[in-house]
Amino acid sequence: MEPNHTRRYFVNSGKCKMLYADPFSPESMQIYKPAKLKVCTKQSDLFHLSFDRNTNRYSLHVNETILLPFGNGIQCNYSGISQRKIHATVYFEKQHELPQNINGVIAQCHVKLNSSLIQIIQQDAFPLHQVTKETRQTHRKQPKRQPSVIILGLDSMSRMNFERTMPLTAKFVRQEGWYPLSGYNKMADNTFPNVYTVLSGVSMIDEHAFRWKKYRDARMIWRDYIRAGYATAVTEDVISIPLFRQIYKTTPMPYNLRSLLLSIAETLKTYVSFGYDYCIGRRLAFSYVYDFCVQFITRHMLELNQPMFGFFWSCTFTHDSYNVATSLDRIFVDYLYLFEQLKLFDNSIVILVSDHGARFGKLMDLSDSFLEERLPLLHIYLPPWFRSTYPQYAQALAMNHNRLCSNYDLHNTLRHLLQLNATTPAMLPAVASCPSSQSLLHPLPVERSCEDACIVEHWCTCNEFVNVTIENNMRHLAEMIVTNINMWMLKNRFSKKCQRLVLTDVDKVEVKKSEMMQNIVTLRILFRTYPNVGKFRTTLKYNVQLKRIVYLDVPEISRINSYRTDAPCEWNTIARKFCFCYPNAYSQSKRSQIRHI
Known part of the structure; x- marks a missing residue:
């Protein structure tokens, strides 16, 4: 234990002494072993998509160069997917314009070996984010510019393990406009209750007593964004037992990939690693989510100038192993650079967040394990126009860097972004489950206890x-x-x-x-x-x-x-x-x- 005069804290106030945990401490680096990326295929892509803004249609293309070694007798086809239904096979050559009534496609090319036997050259699948007249913005125009809100979630990622295992991404979020929240403390054990509180403002303290009826009664935040004219998407890369499995059944959902990924997984081969469907066909499960995110951004923000709310959650790389995120780092930061090219960071508030840190495994043997489990990653990005239009909110977010905050405060922030005229905490209606919570765009009290933030003793990191x-x-x-x-x-x-x-x-x-x-x-x-x-x-x-x-x-x-x-x-x-x-x-x-x- 360090002497008091050398102690460092994430939060240091009279009511909260949240000890600093060094991501690169000698004991953590002793067990640190970078993981090598497991690729789903080494083949070049035979198929790719294009989108025509004039016709509002996707087209599927074949790379004929890859087919040259196979000679004659090659046939290519696709099957469209919509709401768990796989449509009839359609044969095509070179390229084909896809119908608008499907949200995904499975394609293949094969060569006939004889009258009864074929050799499949390649199978692939793609999500299709279709924007119809019904899903375009129909609500009255807001008097002021509305920020898009994109939430990028990495399951089981503490702020310490993020710095340790994803240095490229950590460097990206140290750029101007990003605000780290080092006092963010989880308020429940596992994924669902932590995420559920962020998205609904409702607590799930006792899951055994929790009844699914409350899912129907709780107001999920995306419903508020839909009413405000936002295009909304909620999706994740775990398909067998999804995070929102009961909400899928009881609550109208925005754009999501669940039915599409289930259909693809039933048709193409899957590869299970770290406890989850790591590869679905020849692509990472993670990549389906983020490729869909690219389409979502392109269709709504760039082409329709429609504000977006997106929740994109990933579990496959980070949940069951503390070091596998090292193999995700390059992939993840490349998507961030792609989002940058798509001007996402010019227009949108981006939230990089986790539900909790590691809950089992070697990190739980460290002296900092109590903090490792309870201090999830949270970085919030504000675009330049938002910082100049609302300087008081940017200043408050910077001020809150080393102040205690919880899931309820993040939920209030999502509410606040729809009510930007709420210039004081009193102007934002209180959350019934935690009346003392507030938006992170307002200055949090310097003297704030876990009780004030609605964090029970067992999860609280404020006490020595x-x-x-x-x-x-x-x-x-x-x-x-x-x-x-x-x-x-x-x-x-x-x-x-x-x-x-x-x-x-x-x-x-x-x-x-x-x-x-x-x-x-x-x-x-x-x-x-x-x-x-x-x-x-x-x-x-x-x-x-x-x-x-x-x-x-x-x-x-x-x-x-x-x-x-x-x-x-x-x-x-x-x-x-x-x-x-x-x-x-x-x-x-x-x-x-x-x-x-």
């Missing part, structure tokens, strides 16, 4: 803790925690499929520094359980005199090693953390329902 010697009473406390977990599993009827946990080791106990001399203290405990190995971290209130737990929220307990293979019999996202399935409880039918988030 010191190590406690692990003695018998601490082991007894850990046993009480495990008993509480087992009781929660029994009460909620998960114990039929999941085995009872038994404490094996207590690895670390810390006490909140400001409460050390008090009778009721806040403790953080790292412990392990049997069967197999379950590694957990929890925060609780403890009565020192009575040796009794005063407060423990079982659903908030963190599992800090992977449970993908331990709990295939259980789909509930809280129960899965604590579940080690009985051998006879493994259910193959449930595998398709589980996304390890």
Whole structure:
């Protein structure tokens, strides 16, 4: 532990002491191993798309040079895709103008070997962002220029691991106009509750008690942007169990790729890596999302001058491995440079964000693991015209660089961008789930606690803790925690499929520094359980005199090693953390329902 006089902080105020974590610390660099990019194909592209602005139609082209070695008898065709329907095969030569009633295409060329056998030369697939009369801007023109808003999400990426594994992208976002938010602190465990709060302003504190009906009732922010005349797109690169799987069923969605990618994956070969469909056909799943983003920007911003709201989330490179992002870095920054060529940064506010840091794996063995898990990436870009038109908002965003903020504040910022006349926090209606939250375009209070930002104790990084010697009473406390977990599993009827946990080791106990001399203290405990190995971290209130737990929220307990293979019999996202399935409880039918988030 560093002496106090050398301590550095992300946030340093009376109410929040958020310790600085060095991305390039010796212990983190000891485990740092750059990953090599796994390519989906080494073939040159046989097909490419073009778009005619006069006819508003895409055309599919064949690179005939690639076909020369195959001689005569070559046939090329495509099948259009719309809403999970694959249309009849259409044969063509050289190029073909595509219909407007499809949102994707699967193409192939083959050569006949004999009357019954063909050799496929190449298959490929493309998204098609079609803009019809119905989806063009029809709302009344706004009196002032409206900024487009593009959210680029990288799953499980802390600000430290971003600097460490994506140096090219990190350098890009150090350019003028980009504002890092170093005090951004997640407010829930995994992906969905963190992202859901950003997009809806609604909390999902207890997922077990959460009912899907609330999805229908919650106002997703893209609905507000649609009403304001924005073209909207929400898409991601995980297709088996998408982030918004229940919202897809219950809420009208803007442009998205889900049905298209499902159809492509059923037709072309897929390659699974790091737990996800890494390659779909001959392209990265990631590339489908960002190629679609390029089309979205081109169609609406450049050709129609229509403001856009886009949410583009990527999981395949970053979720299950802390170092695979090194292989994404060059690809990602190349897309950013392409967006620059398309003038995206002249017109749009761009938000580069994550849901949380690593939640399991080698980074959880570092001394900074508590911070690594809780401090996601957040950079916000303001275009030149916005900075000159609203200098007070740019100044506030710069001022908030080292102030505590949460998912609710980011949600308020998205609301604020539709109400730019709200020049003070009081002019923006409060969010019911967190009335004290505010837009990041307004100065946040210097003195702000986690309670003010609606971040519960377990996820809060503002408090300083010191190590406690692990003695018998601490082991007894850990046993009480495990008993509480087992009781929660029994009460909620998960114990039929999941085995009872038994404490094996207590690895670390810390006490909140400001409460050390008090009778009721806040403790953080790292412990392990049997069967197999379950590694957990929890925060609780403890009565020192009575040796009794005063407060423990079982659903908030963190599992800090992977449970993908331990709990295939259980789909509930809280129960899965604590579940080690009985051998006879493994259910193959449930595998398709589980996304390890």
